[in-house]
Amino acid sequence: MSAYTTMGAEALDALIAQLEQEADAVRARGLKLDMARGKPSVEQTDLARPMLDMLTSTSSLVDEGVPADNYGFPDGLPSARRLAAELLGVDAANVVVSGSSSLNLMHDTVVNAYTHGIGGNVPWCVQGEVKFLCPCPGYDRHFAVTERYGITNVPIEMRADGPNMDEVERLVEGDPTVKGIWCVPKYANPTGITYSDEVVRRFAALKPAAPDFRIFWDNAYVVHDLGEQADELLNIFDALEQAGATDLVYEFASTAKVTFPSSGMAFVTASPSDIAELRAAFAIERVSPEKISQLAHVRFLRDVDGIRAHMAKHAKILRPRFNLVQRKLEEGLGDLGIATWTKPRGGYFVSFDGPEGSAKAIVALMADLGVTLTGAGATWPYGKDPKDTNIRIAPTFPSLADLDAALDVFVLVVKLVSARLARAQA
């Protein structure tokens, strides 16, 4: 029971009238704020500026004998592959560093399965219905990739320790049309939770009904801690080895939110057999990768310690923003029992749940008052949040002052929409 649902109709009417007056006052201010975008702030991208000094006209452009300034070496520069491997705790021999977008690598991996099949199996495009499991709330751009290829996106309940593994096991092991699952295992988008060791082990122990089932392990926030108290994610490839399993996981990551978004290094790793298959596909699809950018990256970041030191600077900028979200929501909504939200220790988002049937109305009223939020439903396949509760809060890009103002409006709007809902149900 929330504070509003226990109020009488008259008290609710008075509350609504008062909140509407406050909303009118906000509207009159003509705000133009944005809490929608999961992108680094200007202060954060500025941290990568020294990378631009790494290569000059007189620099050596050779990396361990490999020229960065010409064609060739489709798997990427040796140093770049090693850095990626170190970051993910895998063998560099199984890493391909290519392009600046891990989402593009995921897309191309889905297309390879769709048009050519995985491991000698029939291409997905001629298998009839093909399903992907989508832990929800999740990342809309993942869902958009599989949706584009006519794959049925099946929502899976997301819990505090990861996806509901009973459901995942039941579907993956029982239904041969289930071919994949989208995972952001660390600081998940948008809940910010990290899969527990048990969840990772259960993933590694999956015995899929389909031989061409794969886990799409998007380790987007592998080093994106907000503070010293960081989550630890069990290495899925270690877990696979312990489980005696192979050919089950594609893991992706990038430096998009380490250096410059859209101009980072993207990479993929998989079992020797799976990565050989991707390599063969990439040999037709891609020429050699952007090795000049890779060289600048490895000279700037150097090694995993270098990356961690750099990410500590990001954290210093992000921490006050995430703290502000927690403080404002707690102060404004903490006592009311109308909403819940996550308290992540890393990543880019806070996941917020209002009363049932509130999310669309909240996002619409926010827009009306001059604050853009991620569209309600975006975190669910086909944009359909069944209970219409979830909103993704992206606090990284706005300035602290803008975020402060936007959160005040958000608290007001959540109250108003919740009060109206309670009144309608009273």
Added chain:
Amino acid sequence: MSAYTTMGAEALDALIAQLEQEADAVRARGLKLDMARGKPSVEQTDLARPMLDMLTSTSSLVDEGVPADNYGFPDGLPSARRLAAELLGVDAANVVVSGSSSLNLMHDTVVNAYTHGIGGNVPWCVQGEVKFLCPCPGYDRHFAVTERYGITNVPIEMRADGPNMDEVERLVEGDPTVKGIWCVPKYANPTGITYSDEVVRRFAALKPAAPDFRIFWDNAYVVHDLGEQADELLNIFDALEQAGATDLVYEFASTAKVTFPSSGMAFVTASPSDIAELRAAFAIERVSPEKISQLAHVRFLRDVDGIRAHMAKHAKILRPRFNLVQRKLEEGLGDLGIATWTKPRGGYFVSFDGPEGSAKAIVALMADLGVTLTGAGATWPYGKDPKDTNIRIAPTFPSLADLDAALDVFVLVVKLVSARLARAQA
């Protein structure tokens, strides 16, 4: 009739014995030379080194109001789009600059047609047989893209002024399973010829039987002249406008062989409707492009005049290499009537034709003597050169001294293989 086919058996035997002795002497030298790769030489890539000084930690990273250092602007930086548009003589509104590989853009364009169809038509993947026309000799990586998607690659005769347009018209206008044609209209790979104005006009005037037929116009060598006497290619989009046609051409290009191979800017242009369709596909497949690289490019190259000035430096390096090819072939083979070769005014290759049934033997013997050539047949779909005559000579990468040595071996090997063929037929 060649000099060899008119020789008697005895004289041929003596000649073969002498050439074999020479070949033995070459083999004993243990050469390790490479004339296979269509890639710029070190001197050429060094020309782009000043681009690495364009961006430093203190540079403005904003291009006409657009931040280059964060997500967004999927069509590319305004300056980059304008530069690409200027280079191709098209409207920047119809240009997408994305990625570093135009081949990857071509691939993704084929995949879009294959999985989703063009202009509302049924996807190619469910149309049964789909054909692409492949002017031959041509570019193996083009053919590999369509081959990967099960598209039938149909060889089309290449002439001095472009593909045999009678054949192209007959097939495109008569056969609705013909969905595309691969064209390198300027300094074609590997013949180096440029399509005549009449050929371009006939392309623009095509009335395809298939509504989802498109010309894949890979203008890879748009500014890659070797000297002052440059070929002029009619602008296909101007020709389309004159013909009152639209939705017929995808045009691709990149700065791969202007700045750094694999680290350049790639771009695509098409009709407003076609580019809107690609943009929608790319919105799922690709995040935003490598705008840091784009910014460095536009600050370095500035405009088309800047590109032309830069390409004149490339030409100065390449001219002696291409001249050497002509001189060596003329001196060694000019009088014998056993071979023909092209004399391009730009691009990256010389196309060589020996006697029927000679190409595979020449490439194999060259390898045996320590000189790598592009595989015989590579310039034809499925690697099948029906007469086994064509060899692609790539003179850009080796040093002049290495090229000189490699050409001496080549002349010797062409003579020996031709003499053996003549002897077998005598």
